[in-house]
Amino acid sequence: MKDIILTGDRPTGKLHLGHFVGSLKNRVKLQNEGNYDKMYIMIADCQALTDNFDNPMKIRENLREVALDYLAVGIDPEKTIIFVQSMIPELAEYTFYFMNLVSVARLMRNPTVKNELKLKNMDESIPSGFLNYPISQAADITLFNTTLVPAGIDQEPMIEQTNEIVRKFNSLYGETLNECKILLPDNSVARRLPGIDGNNKMSKSLGNCIYLSDSEEELRKKVMMMYTDPNHVKIEDPGNIDGNTVFTYLDVFANDDYFKKYLPEYQNLDELKNHYKKGGVGDVKIKKFLFNILNEELTPIRIKREELSKNMDYIDEVLIEGTNKARMVAKENIVKFKKALGINYFDKD
Numbered sequence: 001m002k003d004i005i006l007t008g009d010r011p012t013g014k015l016h017l018g019h020f021v022g023s024l025k026n027r028v029k030l031q032n033e034g035n036y037d038k039m040y041i042m043i044a045d046c047q048a049l050t051d052n053f054d055n056p057m058k059i060r061e062n063l064r065e066v067a068l069d070y071l072a073v074g075i076d077p078e079k080t081i082i083f084v085q086s087m088i089p090e091l092a093e094y095t096f097y098f099m100n101l102v103s104v105a106r107l108m109r110n111p112t113v114k115n116e117l118k119l120k121n122m123d124e125s126i127p128s129g130f131l132n133y134p135i136s137q138a139a140d141i142t143l144f145n146t147t148l149v150p151a152g153i154d155q156e157p158m159i160e161q162t163n164e165i166v167r168k169f170n171s172l173y174g175e176t177l178n179e180c181k182i183l184l185p186d187n188s189v190a191r192r193l194p195g196i197d198g199n200n201k202m203s204k205s206l207g208n209c210i211y212l213s214d215s216e217e218e219l220r221k222k223v224m225m226m227y228t229d230p231n232h233v234k235i236e237d238p239g240n241i242d243g244n245t246v247f248t249y250l251d252v253f254a255n256d257d258y259f260k261k262y263l264p265e266y267q268n269l270d271e272l273k274n275h276y277k278k279g280g281v282g283d284v285k286i287k288k289f290l291f292n293i294l295n296e297e298l299t300p301i302r303i304k305r306e307e308l309s310k311n312m313d314y315i316d317e318v319l320i321e322g323t324n325k326a327r328m329v330a331k332e333n334i335v336k337f338k339k340a341l342g343i344n345y346f347d348k349d
Helices: 017-033 047-051 056-071 089-101 105-110 111-119 133-142 152-171 188-192 218-226 245-253 256-262 269-278 283-308 312-341
Strands: 003-009 038-045 082-086 148-150 181-183
Touching: 003 133, 017 148, 017 188, 017 269, 038 056, 038 133, 038 312, 047 056, 047 133, 056 082, 056 105, 056 181, 056 283, 082 256, 082 312, 089 133, 089 152, 111 152, 133 256, 133 312, 152 181, 152 188, 188 245, 188 283, 218 283, 218 312, 245 269, 245 283, 256 283, 283 312
Parallel strands: 003 038, 003 148, 038 082, 148 181
Antiparallel strands: none
């Protein structure tokens, strides 16, 4: 049996470079390799509402923006089912039943939840829906019999909790649900791309993102603002590459071909790093190099996105058709789920 793949994003804003290297590139690679039974990408609007319930228009406005980003990076709706979470009511039903299998204490220990609570400054005002985020995610994964989840490293605790729920359910009601595994980017640095301000996470809520839809001028401005070594004041000063955001991005994006094209005085990144550490290379120079690389990576995405945005009816068609396909699978699988749970009271068999 080949893998069933599921992944997704919250529509709280356009997708950024962290999404691109953390998951989107893997999704496109998996899709084009074709070694899977089914591949789903979910726009997680229900989960986005857990901490945006007072501003649903934010979700509504960004739903199609996220879909545009998907198609612009190369997600093909002929190969991949793109669907909207809130339009699959079976997901809410799964979530409700799974809530009986997880304690509040276990949810509070989830590192991803703890980090998000700290990031959003939530204390006693935590919405219960937000606290149940890992349960909702477990429902998303298991409803579609998912075996592989391409995601960033911050999602590892979520996958671990999903598999705990699966094992608990199967021990109580028989082997019904699949465990799954996470697929992380090969480049370990890409697993958590920092924000342009040096924060250890690129986040829409922190305003430190480079968006896939940024114009060339916006991209240039953001790269030139990037955090480097604050002690590297003069060109001749020795520089520190640890915690230097520009070099972190170069670790992810700079290959030898880019050096031949944009910085031929160096053969590779190691040479550039050594020179910077000794002194003699300015921050502006390495930022211009990084800008050229990122602009080359993002230009085809930007062009395709602009073209797609001229026909938003097509975007709607993709979402409606994908959601209908996902709903058919959900309806079929929840019948088996309820049978295992013993609440198929009036089925003739």
